[in-house]
Amino acid sequence: MDLTTNESTPTSRELILLSARREIDQNGILGLRVASVAEGAHCSITQIYRFFGDRDGLLAQVLGDLYEESVTAAFVGYRQIIEAKQPLTIDDLVDALPLPSNSMLMKNQAIRSQILAAAVNNQKLHTRLEQITQRMWHMWVEAVEHTKPMMAPGQNVDWRVFTIMLSVQSLHYRTFLGDVGFTDDEYRQFLRDKFRLS
Amino acid sequence: MDLTTNESTPTSRELILLSARREIDQNGILGLRVASVAEGAHCSITQIYRFFGDRDGLLAQVLGDLYEESVTAAFVGYRQIIEAKQPLTIDDLVDALPLPSNSMLMKNQAIRSQILAAAVNNQKLHTRLEQITQRMWHMWVEAVEHTKPMMAPGQNVDWRVFTIMLSVQSLHYRTFLGDVGFTDDEYRQFLRDKFRLS
Numbered sequence: 001m002d003l004t005t006n007e008s009t010p011t012s013r014e015l016i017l018l019s020a021r022r023e024i025d026q027n028g029i030l031g032l033r034v035a036s037v038a039e040g041a042h043c044s045i046t047q048i049y050r051f052f053g054d055r056d057g058l059l060a061q062v063l064g065d066l067y068e069e070s071v072t073a074a075f076v077g078y079r080q081i082i083e084a085k086q087p088l089t090i091d092d093l094v095d096a097l098p099l100p101s102n103s104m105l106m107k108n109q110a111i112r113s114q115i116l117a118a119a120v121n122n123q124k125l126h127t128r129l130e131q132i133t134q135r136m137w138h139m140w141v142e143a144v145e146h147t148k149p150m151m152a153p154g155q156n157v158d159w160r161v162f163t164i165m166l167s168v169q170s171l172h173y174r175t176f177l178g179d180v181g182f183t184d185d186e187y188r189q190f191l192r193d194k195f196r197l198s
Numbered sequence: 199m200d201l202t203t204n205e206s207t208p209t210s211r212e213l214i215l216l217s218a219r220r221e222i223d224q225n226g227i228l229g230l231r232v233a234s235v236a237e238g239a240h241c242s243i244t245q246i247y248r249f250f251g252d253r254d255g256l257l258a259q260v261l262g263d264l265y266e267e268s269v270t271a272a273f274v275g276y277r278q279i280i281e282a283k284q285p286l287t288i289d290d291l292v293d294a295l296p297l298p299s300n301s302m303l304m305k306n307q308a309i310r311s312q313i314l315a316a317a318v319n320n321q322k323l324h325t326r327l328e329q330i331t332q333r334m335w336h337m338w339v340e341a342v343e344h345t346k347p348m349m350a351p352g353q354n355v356d357w358r359v360f361t362i363m364l365s366v367q368s369l370h371y372r373t374f375l376g377d378v379g380f381t382d383d384e385y386r387q388f389l390r391d392k393f394r395l396s
Contacts, residue, residue: 028318028319029315029318030228030315030316030319110314110318113311113314113315113318114315114318116308116311116315116368116370116371117227117228117311117312117314117315117316118228118315120226120308120311120312121226121228126374129374130374130375130376132374133371133374133375134374134375134376134378137375137378137379138378158391160380160384160388163380164380164384164385164388165363165367165388165392167371167375167379168367168368168369168370168371168372169363169366169367169368170314170366170367170368170370170371171366172314172366172368173314173331173365173366173368174366176324176327176328176330176331176332177328177331177332177335177365178328178332180332180335180336181335181365182358182361182362186358186362187362190358190362190363193356193396194363194392196396198391198394198396
């Protein structure tokens with residue numbers, strides 16, 4: 001990006017969103033203060049409200065963006081691994097999924113829990129999450145249709161593992177299980193067995 | 199409970215916890231203000247800090263209690279349905295699980311997301327959730343051992359559906375899928391198929 005041209009200079013709106021991101025990185029999602037965002041963007045609170053209506057509107061934009069990035073990254077990551085290999089086996093599908101020991105994944109799951117929580121009393125954010133989740137659902141359904149002809153002969157897959165099991169899975173709970181919970185290997189073996197259509 | 203005897207009069211500590219519960223019921227989990235809790239309990243903020251150390255300590259107690267009630271209720275509900283019937287089939291196991299259309303369940307899932315989110319930056323609450331989740335895990339493992347001999351002949355169950363799939367399931371995500379997501383019947387059929395050991 002060339003920052004010397006006028007076209008690529010961030011607008012006020014973009015500066016506000018960048019400032020909100022920085023605030024979230026530093027102080028977490030739940031306590032986001034509009035005054036701090038304004039300070040970081042060198043603008044007034046009034047200006048933030050002009051763009052986003054109110055604090056809920058700002059959060060709907062910023063947290064909605066974060067949520068979209070998180071679910072999109074999961075989808076793109078999966079697609080990239082799958083596309084690189086043909087024909088596909090069930091083991092390949094399992095290998096394309098992140099494991100509980102992955103610290104980036106777990107950080108991401110914690111962020112998602114916070115976004116879900118913020119949406120409980122923020123109708124604008126709730127609506128945005130609905131739109132994103134439903135669009136992502138359609139993308140997974142399309143990806144499944146795209147992947148079906150790529151499977152090796154005899155690999156009969158239960159695709160509902162994506163659309164019913166993984167779509168409502170929160171590995172954030174795994175954090176609290178510590179050494180008590182299932183291992184990466186047990187998780188992989190379980191997925192392998194559940195993908196296999198009996 | 200007999201409120202006329204001295205033994206059953208709530209202590210200051212209990213009054214604080216009751217006030218915090220009322221605050222949460224009225225204003226949600228995330229914005230809980232210690233000053234409001236003090237006002238509702240007719241005590242000083244200093245007194246709250248004497249019992250719970252700080253705001254994090256108060257939240258660790260109140261939200262930890264809520265989390266414990268939520269996961270315990272799920273466990274007890276399951277056990278009661280299972281105990282009432284013998285010998286058990288896989289259909290009985292599935293029938294003992296709540297469905298996405300259950301509004302009480304979904305409200306509970308939203309509360310859990312908020313508790314998980316609050317624990318991200320509250321180490322005391324995080325530690326408490328670890329203790330509760332791990333204790334609950336052991337109870338489920340025991341319940342599985344208890345249920346095994348109760349199964350009808352030929353009903354070969356994949357018990358990992360409890361310990362790997364359902365233990366990290368958040369049906370809160372289902373809320374955002376609206377009409378797009380799986381139905382109760384599809385969910386039940388999926389569970390039936392995944393419980394069946396191939």
